[in-house]
Amino acid sequence: MAETKSIHIGDILTITTGRLVSHDHVGGAYNILDWMTGESLMTHQLPRAADVCKPFLEATFPQLAAIVYPSYLEVDGVSADAIFTWLDTQGELYGEWWDVPKLPIDAYDAKNAIIELAEMIGTDKTIIGVVI
Numbered sequence: 001m002a003e004t005k006s007i008h009i010g011d012i013l014t015i016t017t018g019r020l021v022s023h024d025h026v027g028g029a030y031n032i033l034d035w036m037t038g039e040s041l042m043t044h045q046l047p048r049a050a051d052v053c054k055p056f057l058e059a060t061f062p063q064l065a066a067i068v069y070p071s072y073l074e075v076d077g078v079s080a081d082a083i084f085t086w087l088d089t090q091g092e093l094y095g096e097w098w099d100v101p102k103l104p105i106d107a108y109d110a111k112n113a114i115i116e117l118a119e120m121i122g123t124d125k126t127i128i129g130v131v132i
Contacts, residue, residue, distance in 0.1 A: 004099035017069040037108045
């Protein structure tokens with residue numbers, strides 16, 4: 001049986017909805033993505049990791065298909081309280097904590113964070129410094 005970690009539904013939905021709905025804010029995204037990839041990701045690596053983890057989460061937990069981020073929360077200036085009220089309702093309906101497995105060993109291509117950043121913005125714009 002695959003190793004799992006108990007992850008809050010808000011962290012999971014942050015990845016599957018593409019909306020930052022975790023009570024832990026961006027820390028929730030780091031929590032689940034670091035766990036699933038086995039890496040200690042940097043901010044610029046989160047989108048690529050989420051792109052890999054999202055379909056795996058959806059395949060592992062088909063009940064996620066029933067959870068739709070509502071359009072009334074899409075408006076500018078929506079309060080965090082409104083988002084968390086929706087999230088807490090999802091936790092009541094589907095369970096607050098889920099046992100999330102790591103990705104299969106070959107599912108995620110780990111990259112050095114600095115090299116990946118250079119690939120993203122171009123080596124002509126990359127400055128690498130040494131801290132002494």
